[in-house]
Amino acid sequence: MSGAVTGSGEALLRVEGLKVHFPIRGGVFGRPKRWVHAVDDVSLSIRTGETVALVGESGCGKTTTGQAVLGMTTPSAGRVLFDGVDVHAAQGDERRMIRRDIQIIFQDPFASLNPNMKVGESIAEPLLIHTDMSAAARRTEAESLLERVGLRASHYDRLPDQFSGGQRQRIVIARALALRPRLIVCDEPVSALDVSVRSQIMNLLMELQAEFGLAYLFISHDLSVVRHLSDSVAVMYLGHIVEEGPSEAVFFNPTHPYTEALLSAIPYPDPAYQATRRRIVLSGDLPDPSDPPAGCPFVSRCPIARGDCAAGPPALEPVAGAEPAHTVACFYRGKGGAAPAG
């Protein structure tokens, strides 16, 4: 089991041994023929005011993990605890508390706003559902949220199609803030935005975090964005966390061969430097998640794989000589001593 949180009392969110398996149905009675192991034994924890990033490529299970945190998908095994309350078992007041305290920001600001609803009403709607504020108070609150995210109070009565992508993402952020949540799941919040707009929204997210003491579960495929925003990082591959630790540790001392390849694959915006970098180009594609390789999930693409890597999945263990929070799931890396080179 990974993510053995020291002083677990302070964790706002704890994900313990989470598994999410989706059935592929077939045959006459629609019985599950196979299972897609979307998330396989993922553990992590987030403290108040902290940003934990989940990074990985399409199909690695990062979004499904985020959905399980939000209670949008049911785990096959494991638990998600928010402030000590099991997100998937909560009833009544506890359930309402969770619905208020965990919010989400999606990737596509065009698809996540109702095109026929005034943007101010979209922002005020959570207040209508979860509070007994008067209509006038809700409007005042929505207007002040619009201003807080860098728009104008007078934008309240406009429809989404009058805004650019970056402005819509600001509106989505304002809506997520309306109930003063404690945790926001950010699923690729800047991936659909232009470069110059992306930096504006990243800065806004960091400012709001400091102001409201927010915790972020930040889901992204973009390591350079993650590098800028996160305190700690979990790298996912095929449903497993293969490496995790403080952001500095993972970025400056990448230990898992996949993390290394992922970092080396990002082209650096400087041709002179880019020409001199050691790059690891992985061969092949991600394996079919309904038919994962036996043993280490990365074995089929790993440049240092050996025969015994197929024996069983490696556990997340502390990287030798690094800080204890830096863990890696590899039979050969992070052991100290004679680790094979790439």
Added chain:
Amino acid sequence: MSVTARAPTEEAPLTVRDLSVHIEGAPVVDGVTLDVRAGETVALVGESGCGKSMTALAVMGLLPPAAHVDGGTIRINGSDTTRQAEHAMQRLRGDKIAMIFQEPVSSLNPLMRVGAQIVEALLSHRRIDQQAARRAAIEMIDRVGIPDPETRFRQYPFELSGGMCQRVMIAIALICEPAILIADEPTTALDVTIQAQILDLMRALTDETGTALLLITHDMGVVADMADRVAVMYAGRIVETAPARALFARQRHPYTRLLLGTIPKVEGQGRTLLPTIEGVVPDMRELPVGCRFHPRCPLAGPRCRQEAPPLAAAPDDPAHESACWFADRVGEIA
């Protein structure tokens, strides 16, 4: 790179001169001049709506119905295609000039086997028999790095991953050995490890064949990795153009400088605020007078609000051009 491998007198396979495209009165491409020489990769960069894709579509003769070329020339292998009939352009497309798009999966015909799509591209321009075309297609599948080409030849696009589909698109584009390849955000929809594979493949194939590559992208990392020369577009115009290393080393337009500053870097400092560019891209129907970047520019002065600056060469580097009245002061921007 083989930038200067050919005699300088030989005309570049693609030359665009003063190209302008309007959509409902909005000048979405305004006076774009661009050469892509044999064996060279030129990156056209900018944010959404800057006109980079419209420039590419104009070159391909594939502009949407609302868009019209209303000035300038596009010469492909020496002949001006803005004056040619559609059937002549059809003969060129896929033969002398080819294009690959951002979404490989939706760019392929889902009901047709991938091999047949490559064969079709070849047979529409070459008089060869089916068997020879089939052999050429299988060889091409192999060259774009798809394992087991005979099997893949018979498969449908849904049986292939996104990265494989982009390899098939590249195979279709290169089967007739075009002089010019236009790649519009070819790796934007792909994961970063697959992007690295596709960029390597494009580099290897264009080096091998001497194909002129016009790469349209918003990603400065991809530009740094691939381009010999760069042209930066803003609001329909090229604002700066230079050899890639010169452009990254020193910017002579404030937009380029600010744009590079806003990029989060994986090897940079964590948990710090990023530089931003004030304001938003202008509405193409209500463009600012003078320099189109002046409302967002920290260097803007009275002249910038009245007169649009022309592209002018740097005093010490004739290949480095920018359209800024204060090009020499761009380095002052933090």
